[in-house]
Amino acid sequence: MDCKMLLDTNAEFRQHELFRLKDTKQEDPLEIRAAAASLNYIRLDGNIGCMVNGAGLAMATMDIIKLHGGEPANFLDVGGGATVEQVTEAFKIITADEKKVGRTxxxxxxxxxxxxxxxxxxxxxxxxxxxxxxxxxxxxxxxxxx
Known part of the structure; x- marks a missing residue:
């Protein structure tokens, strides 16, 4: 028998025991870094890196990129109250992605x-x-x- 569970990260504050069992070996290292910095990051298949402050703006930005023939490399939302440290880490995460546009x-x-x-x-x-x-x-x- 095989079982997989998807836990809502918003419930982590009240489900400490479950989240301690989390195995991150198969997770994207950049997504792990982003989560540690309280950033919302999802790697995508494109090559245009995006960093925005708000999920709505992120979606609109990705729509515009696709409208003009591009492909977003990520969804990275720093949120409205991002600190200097969070924005710095967000830049590091985006530039660490080998698929981003570089010298293209x-x-x-x-x-x-x-x-x-x-x-x-x-x-x-x-x-x-x-x-x-x-x-x-x-x-x-x-x-x-x-």
């Missing part, structure tokens, strides 16, 4: 941003973002409240 049309995207006349600065990594941010702060004459 990066040059085309950068050219589009450069010619869009939007005030967007393209960056290749988070270190570069931090350097640009700190440089921008040094040029400001007003205080920023975080």
């Amino acid at each position: 049309k990066v040059d085309d995207a950068k050219a589009l941003i450069a010619t869009s006349q939007l005030r967007i600065l393209p960056c290749d990594n988070l270190d570069e973002v931090e350097q640009m941010f700190m440089f921008s702060l040094s040029k400001m004459t007003y205080n920023i409240l975080l």
Whole structure:
């Protein structure tokens, strides 16, 4: 006889004994990382990573990606009250997925941003973002409240 159970994770706070029996060997390691950070993450078959704040926005974003011929690589909802640590972990999870778009049309995207006349600065990594941010702060004459 074989038996499989699906437990509602929302019941974990009152079903400690059942959740201690959970075997994560067959689970996606990125989904385990996301759950540890209190993030809602589901890996999908596409190659376009998504991080949004709200399940409705996540669904709409994935619909738009599919409408234009793309395939979302994940459903990642950081929620409305995400902390800096959660958003940081979400970025790490998305970039750890080997199926995400990487160098596929990066040059085309950068050219589009450069010619869009939007005030967007393209960056290749988070270190570069931090350097640009700190440089921008040094040029400001007003205080920023975080």
